[in-house]
Amino acid sequence: MAIQHVNPDTDIDVILDIIERDAAVVIDNVINKKDLNDIKNELSPYLKNDIEGDNEFTGFQTKRVGALMARSPKCRELALNPTINALSAKFLEPHCDGYQLHFTSAISIGPNETPQILHRDRGVWGGYVPRKIETQFSTVWAITDFTKENGATQVVPGSHKWDKERMPLDEEIENAEMRAGSVFIYTGSVMHGGGANQTSKNRLGVFLHYAPNWLRQEENQYLSCPPSIAKDLKPELRDLMGYSQGGYVLGFFTDPTDTEGKFESVSPKKLFGEDHDQYRIQTSEELVSSSSKKS
The missing domain is CATH 2.60.120.620 (q2cbj1_9rhob like domain)
Incomplete structure (x- = not known):
């Protein structure tokens, strides 16, 4: 063929x-x-x-x-x-x-x-x-x-x-x-x-x-392209690489040096000054529903 x-x-x-x-x-x-x-x-x-x-x-x-x-x-x-x-x-x-x-x-x-x-x-x-x-x-x-x-x-x-x-x-x-x-x-x-x-x-x-976006990547993008380089990339490329959440809780991070609670369990997008998160959940019912297996 x-x-x-x-x-x-x-x-x-x-x-x-x-x-x-x-x-x-x-x-x-x-x-x-x-x-x-x-x-x-x-x-x-x-x-x-x-x-x-x-x-x-x-x-x-x-x-x-x-x-x-x-x-x-x-x-x-x-x-x-x-x-x-x-x-x-x-x-x-x-x-x-x-x-x-x-x-x-x-x-x-x-x-x-x-x-x-x-x-x-x-x-x-x-x-x-x-x-x-x-x-x-x-x-x-x-x-x-x-x-x-x-x-x-x-x-x-x-x-x-x-x-x-x-x-x-x-x-x-x-x-x-x-x-x-x-x-x-x-x-x-x-x-x-x-x-x-x-x-x-x-x-x-x-x-x-x-x-x-729920599978482990073959190439570790966060070491191959660390934040010091990723900060200068287009936001859509950072998202594609995984500098974003792959679901409501998949991929959040905490800055261990943060003593003011600004980067506590947040989307990686916040590292680059972005607040938008497409997976923001409004209610507990929505969270349970979204985590159930799709038919």
């Missing part, structure tokens, strides 16, 4: 239908050349480091750079892309009150890298979340061209509906080939893995994943 490609102006419900069917889709030509060059320049100082993986899964010829919200202004823009966020909200919110930025990484697959084992990203939670709950909405932004030869992500469209023991035939595995500036979307339940790079150049992608 080939991976379907769509244009940036495709209706989000059409894209969601493809994701429901295949758990994989490519939106072509979203980023312009100037932004691509800016992203490369912002990431270059970190990708120059000797940070290849030390096992077959992370890749002996693969470099991974995190903390993208702290390090790359252009990657912040990608994280807030309106189409991606609209898709993420509609895809994830049947199982949550909101969603959050779960993982950020620039991944550069170098020459002679071998293919990564096929896996499902939802495994990071140890298999404890029921499969009927979709845990992840994932994006891979192509900063260079993605080809089968240079390690374009391998994916098995439709495998999100398979029994977990079923393994794909070779002809069921596709590569997410796309031009630089495009974005590959896949879910946490589909089988996928990095491809083998049989060329002489690196394949670079920016990975930005989203998850329900």
